[in-house]
Amino acid sequence: MRAEEKKLGRVFHLEFDEDDDFFGEFERFVMEKNIRSASLIVFGALKESDIRTGFREVIGPSATRYFHDWRELIAVGNISWPEEPPAVRGDETWDGPKPYIHLHLALSGGPYQPGEVLVGHLSGGVVKGMFAEVHEFV
Template identity: 30%
Template sequence: MKATEGKIGRVFVVRLEDGDMVPECLERFAAEKKIKVGHVVLIGGIGGGEVVAGPRKSDEMPPDPLRLPVDGAHEVVGVGIIAPDKDGRPGLHIHAALGRAGRTLTGCLRPGVRTWLVGEAIIYEITGTSARRLPDKASGFELMEV
C-alpha cells in the first residue's frame, strides 16, 4: 500500500442535466475549476451507456473488459476519484451501482454514460497531494500513483 496526504480544499455542488455525459462532464468541470485531485459522490439517474463489470478472465493481462449495457433509466449512486493523467488532465475513475426494477448493475462508468433527467454530484477538492494517474504496461490502465 502507498499513501499521500492532502487537505480538503474547495467543495462544489454540481447538477448534471439530462443527457450530460459522465464521466466527461465532471472531468471538464474539474479542468475548468483547476481541480487536480478530488473525491466525487454522485446520485441521480443514468439513462444509457456502458459499465465495466470486471475482466472477462481474472488471470489474463491485459484484461479484456466485461462491458455491460445500461438499458433504460436507472437510479445511480457512485463514488470516484479525480487525479491528473500524465499530461495533467483530470481523469475521473468512478464506480457506481445502478438500479432498475429491483435489479442492480455495478461497475466502472465508462465514457458515453449519460445522465437521465438529473444527476447530483459533490466534488471535494484535495490539495497538497501528489496523486496522479500513469499508464500501467501490464494492465493497460491508467492507475493512480501516490
C-alpha cells in the first residue's frame, strides 16, 4: 500500500442544468478552476447515460451500456490530470495532461424498474437534474 498526505483546498457545490452534457460541463469547470486533484460525490438523475462495467478491451459481451430513459444515480470518484488517457478511454490519444473525471456509480434500473441497480463507470450522460460536491486537494 502507498499513502500520500494531501490538504483540503477549495470545496465546490455544483448544480447542473437540465440537458447539460455532464462531462462537457464538468471538464469545462475543472479547467476553468484549474482543479488538479479532487474527490467527488455526485447525485441526481440523467436523461441519457452510458456506463462501462470494465475497460474497453474486455473480451466477450459489450462492457458498455447505453440508456435513453431517465435514471437516478449516486457516484463517487476523483479528478486527476494523467499524462496519457487511462485504459478505460480505449484508443483515445492526448497531447499532454488532461483532466480525467473518474466516477464509479450505482444507477437505477430506470422508470418502473425500482428493483434493478447497475454499477460501473459513468462514461457519458445528459442531465435531468444533478448535483456534485468537489473537494479539492492541494
